[in-house]
Amino acid sequence: MIRSVVLGCGSYLPERVLSNAELAKKVDTSDEWIVQRTGIQQRHIAAEGEFTSHLAIKAAQAALKNAGIDAQSIDLIVLATSTPDNTFPATAVAVQNALGMTHGAAFDLQAVCSGFIFALTTADSLLRTGAGKRALVIGAETFSRILDWTDRGTCVLFGDGAGAVVLEAQQQDGTAADRGVLTTHLRSDGRHKQKLYVDGGPSSTQTVGYLRMEGREVFKHAVGMITDVIVDAFAATGESAETIDWFVPHQANKRIIDASAQKLHIAPQKVVLTVDRHGNTSAASIPLALSVAVNDGRIKKGDLVLLEAMGGGFTWGSALLRW
Numbered sequence: 271m272i273r274s275v276v277l278g279c280g281s282y283l284p285e286r287v288l289s290n291a292e293l294a295k296k297v298d299t300s301d302e303w304i305v306q307r308t309g310i311q312q313r314h315i316a317a318e319g320e321f322t323s324h325l326a327i328k329a330a331q332a333a334l335k336n337a338g339i340d341a342q343s344i345d346l347i348v349l350a351t352s353t354p355d356n357t358f359p360a361t362a363v364a365v366q367n368a369l370g371m372t373h374g375a376a377f378d379l380q381a382v383c384s385g386f387i388f389a390l391t392t393a394d395s396l397l398r399t400g401a402g403k404r405a406l407v408i409g410a411e412t413f414s415r416i417l418d419w420t421d422r423g424t425c426v427l428f429g430d431g432a433g434a435v436v437l438e439a440q441q442q443d444g445t446a447a448d449r450g451v452l453t454t455h456l457r458s459d460g461r462h463k464q465k466l467y468v469d470g471g472p473s474s475t476q477t478v479g480y481l482r483m484e485g486r487e488v489f490k491h492a493v494g495m496i497t498d499v500i501v502d503a504f505a506a507t508g509e510s511a512e513t514i515d516w517f518v519p520h521q522a523n524k525r526i527i528d529a530s531a532q533k534l535h536i537a538p539q540k541v542v543l544t545v546d547r548h549g550n551t552s553a554a555s556i557p558l559a560l561s562v563a564v565n566d567g568r569i570k571k572g573d574l575v576l577l578e579a580m581g582g583g584f585t586w587g588s589a590l591l592r593w
């Protein structure tokens with residue numbers, strides 16, 4: 271059977287680092303509160319004139335380099351973002367253009383913090399139907415542009431960044447020993463759409479709007495939803511918390527990650543954590559974390575890697591893949 275195998279990954283973080291101490295000068299917060307409640311110590315913030323596409327292009331170039339392939343061999347770009355450069359065209363076509371590609375297809379996908387899992391699933395499905403041979407799956411965000419910098423309940427949580435993976439359709443045996451994406455599970459429940467949203471948009475207010483969140487409500491649902499889709503991934507493959515090598519969750523809050531891992535009996539040393547340095551970069555957080563763990567030598571070819579995310583909508587999902 272055809273599987274979507276990861277050929278490489280890469281990421282990019284804006285130069286500017288914003289510490290908790292600096293934030294405490296702007297809003298009524300403290301390093302102690304932020305670290306204790308979220309695990310976040312710092313986040314990166316895009317420079318003036320630095321757009322989501324700029325971060326995405328750098329992450330895509332790093333992923334192509336890591337994969338050792340040329341952009342001309344890519345025929346699909348799926349870019350997950352909730353902070354596109356413009357309402358349209360898709361930020362993905364800016365990436366396509368910057369990579370010098372005039373063939374194939376490029377489009378954006380929006381599932382907020384779950385965006386990378388949704389994009390990976392979409393690209394995997396298209397590759398497996400023969401719609402393309404190689405895909406770039408990108409998560410890229412500039413959430414700093416949609417934050418209300420006077421709201422301490424949200425502005426301390428998010429950061430900017432981008433990550434990307436290159437997938438290739440490869441013939442595999444059809445067993446759990448295969449490399450590539452083994453299973454994906456997507457969910458959403460629009461009853462919760464007002465718990466984490468942006469209070470503007472082209473059709474409603476003709477403004478961009480700011481992020482609004484009932485943090486405690488999101489927190490309350492997160493662990494249960496995450497656990498459900500991971501249980502689905504294990505049931506679909508026969509794998510388990512014992513057999514996975516790495517758990518790379520969406521990086522929103524260390525407490526949510528710790529509680530999810532604990533509930534699923536995933537050993538703490540298997541958990542890849544970047545929320546302390548990156549904050550919550552929404553759709554970019556998983557490919558950023560993958561990139562960190564690949565670059566420092568933790569994730570190696572053949573490793574079984576479990577991904578999950580939960581975010582606005584609510585949307586949530588999991589993916590299990592062999593690197």
Ligand code: UT7
Pocket residue numbers: 298299300303304307308383422423424426466484485486487488489492521522523526550552580581582
């Ligand atoms: O990416 C996916 C979506 N996002 C998430 O997964 C985020 C989910 N939610 C969370 O991570 C947590 O709910 C937060 C980190 C946002 C908040 O933590 P919490 O433990 O749920 O705190 P809380 O909202 O219950 O607030 C506790 C107190 C409140 O004061 P009172 O009412 O007890 O006097 C807040 O006003 O902490 C106060 N507070 C702050 N204090 C200092 C809220 N934000 C801050 C802040 N600094 N930045």
